[in-house]
Every structure is written in C-alpha cells, then in structure tokens.
Amino acid sequence: MESDQVFEDYNMYNYGDVIRLETDWYEKNGFPFKRGSCYKVKYQYFDWVITDRGSFSIEDVKKV
Numbered sequence: 001m002e003s004d005q006v007f008e009d010y011n012m013y014n015y016g017d018v019i020r021l022e023t024d025w026y027e028k029n030g031f032p033f034k035r036g037s038c039y040k041v042k043y044q045y046f047d048w049v050i051t052d053r054g055s056f057s058i059e060d061v062k063k064v
Contacts, residue, residue: 012058013049017041019061025054038064 013019018038025033031054039051039061047058 011044013041013044013063015041015043018064019049019051020064021056021060022062023060
C-alpha cells in the first residue's frame with residue numbers, strides 16, 4: 001500500500017464535523033469524557049481526531 005493511500009484511509013474527519021464518543025474515556029484513560037458526548041472536529045492528525053474539547057483515537061469516535 002502506498003503512503004498516500006494510508007493517509008487517505010485515516011483522513012475520515014474534517015473541520016466542523018461532529019463526532020460522538022463511543023467509549024468511556026474517564027475509565028479508560030483518566031479523562032472526564034463520557035460515552036455519547038459530542039464534539040466538534042478541528043482537524044485529524046493520522047489516527048487522532050483533535051476536537052474543541054480534547055483529542056481522541058479514531059477507534060473511539062463515530063461521525064454523527
């Protein structure tokens with residue numbers, strides 16, 4: 001797989017998208033983010049989604 005293709009596979013979220021947290025980050029990582037909370041995406045950096053409230057793995061979130 002070419003490096004461009006890998007980046008396209010990870011680039012699922014864009015600025016302004018709303019995502020819902022699918023895991024309970026408070027128990028998993030010690031942060032006060034609860035399952036079902038929604039956040040606005042600022043940008044995505046490889047497999048991390050940076051939001052207005054925190055950073056999450058793409059495995060832990062889903063687009064609303």
